[in-house]
Amino acid sequence: MVKSSACLKKYGDPELQKNMVVWDVPTALEIGVIPKKVYCNQDMVKPLEQAFKNIINRGLVGELKTWDGCFNIRKKRGAVSMSLHSWGIAIDINAAWNGFGKKPAMTKELVKCFTDAGFDWGGSWSRPDGMHFQLSKI
Ligand SMILES: [Zn+2]
Secondary structure (H helix, E strand, O other), X not given: OOOHHHHHHHHOXXXXXXXXXXXXXXXXXOOOOOOOEEEEEHHHHHHHHHHHHXXXXXXXXXXXXXXXXXXXXXXXXXXXXEOHHHHOOEEXXXXXXXXXXXXXXXOHHHHHHHHOOOEEEHHHOOOOEOOEEEEOOO
8 A cells, every 4th residue: 555655755745746737637537526627646647537437437427426635735534644635646535425434335336446447445444434545556
């Protein structure tokens, strides 16, 4: 799993926002609640594009209920290390139904759209963060 120390090494101080880009999501992928633009790390563009394609191709657009953000400089919930949101390589979706520490309410199929595209899912952690997906490697 990607650690904040590795992010700090590769991307530097999150405040500098060195690797951040405004990704203009291709029109063909702007379906349901998929955003038109995402402010994210440039390393997120390809995996996120693939995840969105998977969601559409697998007929799961209706399961993506809310887009709850990507870039956000903050500490991990209940920890001292920085969240990977600080470098724009994590996203949250369907937050209202997948609270931190709660049993995730997300189908295996939706989770797989992201894990197949190169993401780790927070819902499988010992303290589940079901809304959360982050790059599995940087
Ligand atoms: Zn998150």
